[in-house]
Amino acid sequence: MEFIDYYKVLGLDKSATASDIKKAYRKLARKYHPDVNPDDKDAEVKFKQLNEAHAVLSDPEKRKKYDQYGKDWEHAEEFEKAKARQQRSYSSGSGPFTYSGSGAGAEDFSEFFESMFGGGGFGGGRQRQTRFRGQDYNADLELHLRDAFSTHKRTLTVNGKNIRITVPAGIEDGQTIKINGHGGPGVNGGPAGDLYLTFRIHNTTPFKREGANLYKEVEIPLTKAVLGGEITTDTFDGKVKLSVKPGTGNGTRVKLKGKGFPIYKKSGQFGDLFITYQVHIPEQLTPEQEKLFKELEKTGL
Template identity: 60%
Template sequence: MEFIDYYKLLELDKSASQADIKKAYRKLARKYHPDLNPNNKEAQARFQQINEAHEVLSDSEKRKKYDQYGKDWEHADQYEEARRQQQAAGGARYGGGFGGYGDSRQRGQAYSGNFDEDTFSDFFEQMFGSSARAHGSRRHSHFKGQDYNAELELNLSDVYTSQKQTLTINGKNIRLTIPAGVENGQTIKIKGHGGPGVQGGPRGDLYITFKIINNTTFKREKENLYSTVNLSLYTAILGGEITIDTFNGKVKLKVKPETQSGTRVKLKGKGFPKYKKEKQYGDLYITYKIEMPTNLSAKEKELFRELQKLRS
C-alpha cells in the first residue's frame, strides 16, 4: 500500500499542535465532504484519507507510533514484542526467528534494530503478510459525518433566563435549551446533529456560536453588570434615597451625603446569571454622575453666591 503522509495530507508539519490539527481537519473535511462533492469519487477518497489522518494525529498515542514507525504504526506493538524476543534470545537475527522465514542473509539484511521506513515495510510484510497493512485501511472505512456550524443571534435580555429554542437545520427541527448567562461569541456543541456519516459512520456534530446583541443600558463583563446613574447636585450634597433600575426590576438605594461624581457602589447579586450555575449571579456596579442644575432663577443664583461666600 502506498504510504500516505498524514501531516502533508492535512497541510501541516510535524510540530503542529492539537489545535492546528483540529483546525486543518475541519477546513479540509468541509472542502472534500461527499455532500459538497456528489459523484466525485476522488473527493470521497480524499475525505476518507483526511478522516484517517485526523483519527491518528489527534490521538497522542497513535501519533507517537506514527511518528516513529510511519505507515506500519499499527503493528508497532508487535514489532516491539519481536525485538524484545530477539534481545532475550541473545541477539539472534530476525530472519530465522519467526517460524521459518529463512536466514536474514537471503534478504541481504540483518535486522539488528536500526530500521528505516523500507526496512519496516519488509519486516511487517514478512511477519504478517501483504494483507496486514490493508487491514488497517479497512478498519477506517466508517467515517464521521461533516460538522455543521451555525450562528444564533439573541438579545442580552433573552439570555438572562434559560430558554428553549427550536432551530431548523437541513430541514430538521432541533429543540435545545439555552442556559442563562451564555456569552457573546460562545460556542456550544450539539452531538450527532451534523452531516450523515460515510459508509455507516456516525453523524457529525452541530456547533452553535451565539451572537448576543446588547439591547439594554447596562454594560456586561461576564457575570457582572455596570451602569451609570445621574445624581442631582442636591442629593449628592445632602444625601438621600433614589430609585434605580436593575436588570430585573427597580430597587431603592441610599446616597451618602457629600457623594462625589464618579463614586462607584456595588449591589451584590444584582448582576447577570453565572453560566450553568444555578441561582448564582454576578454583581451590579453603579457609578454616580453628578448633574449640574441649569436654568437657575435669580433667587437660586443668589443663594449659590451666599454659599460661595460662606465656603470662602
C-alpha cells in the first residue's frame, strides 16, 4: 500500500487554504466527472482520487491527521486510538458531491484512505447515494465469433444474480446492449438501474469480419488459376462449390451474396462473403513438371 499525496492530486501544496482546495477540486472535478467522460476508465480513476483527496483535505480533522502523519501514516492507528474516546463529530456528506453515477465502484476509496481513516464509518467521503433509481451496472461478455452467428440464450451472473439474456445474432465486437431493470435496486420505490453489457468477440476462424460481411483467402493451384475449374471451400456455416474462371489472377476477389454473417436485428438477412484467391506458385517441381513448364516456356507463355 502506497502513500497518496492528496495535495499533489489536487495540484496544491501544503499551504493551500480551504478556499484553494475547494477551487482546485471543483476545477478538476469538472474535467474528470464521469458524466462528462462516459466509459473513460482513466477519468473514473482520477475522479475517485480527486474525491478522496477532497474528502480528506476539506475536512479539518482529517487534514490535520493527514498532515501530522504524512508518510508515517502507518502510525496513525495510535492517533486513532487516542481519538476514539472523543465523540465523532464529522459531518456527513460534507462535500458538494452526491455522485450517484453509473460507473461501478465510483464510491471506492483507496486502501490507504481506509487504513488511515477507517471504512464506511466516515461520513465525509463520496459514498454513492442511490436516492431513487438503482445504480446502472456495466459488464463485459466474451464470445467467440461462432457464438455470435446465431441468436441464443445465455445465463450470466451479475452481482450474484443469474440473468438469462438473449444474445442476438450479428452482435459486433465492442457493441453494448442495455438490459432494462437488471442494475441495482431502486430505493424509495424508484425503478431498478439497467445493465449495460458490452460484447468482446474473439475470432480464431479463418474469416475476417466487417459488420455483416466476411472475408477469406482461399489458395488455388496454379493450373486451376490458369485453366479454371471447380473448387470447394468453407463458408462460415457450411461448404460451397465455386467455379474458378480461366485466367484468374492472384488477389482476384469474388462475392458470395448472402453467405456472410447475420445482419444484426434483421432476422434471416445475411451479409456477403468475399473470397480472395491466392494462387499457389509451386516452390519445388518434379522432373516431369519441370519438363512441362519448359515446354510451355518454349510456346512463349
